Amino acid sequence: MERVPVRTRESKVTLSAWRTQIGNGAIVLVEIAGRSIYRGEGGFLGASQEKLAEAWQAAIPKTEPEPDNPPLG
Numbered sequence: 001m002e003r004v005p006v007r008t009r010e011s012k013v014t015l016s017a018w019r020t021q022i023g024n025g026a027i028v029l030v031e032i033a034g035r036s037i038y039r040g041e042g043g044f045l046g047a048s049q050e051k052l053a054e055a056w057q058a059a060i061p062k063t064e065p066e067p068d069n070p071p072l073g
Contacts, residue, residue, distance in 0.1 A: 006030055008037075022059050027052050 006017040006028065017030040025043030029036060038052035047055075 004028065008032065020056070020059050022055060027056050027059070029056060 001020045004019045005014045019028045026041040028039040040047045
């Protein structure tokens with residue numbers, strides 16, 4: 001997952017977005033005014049927002065939660 005600059009039709013400024021490569025395609029996540037917008041590239045080009053959101057969630061690595069009291073020293 002990497003940060004990338006993006007432009008949207010709704011904004012005249014450059015925004016930051018997250019981009020992740022999944023197989024033969026990629027998904028870009030742009031968060032604008034409290035809502036998430038996904039854009040598909042390659043194999044995801046033309047996919048619905050719902051399908052892109054599902055693929056994005058599936059691509060997030062599953063990590064263990066940080067302990068409340070990490071060991072010191």
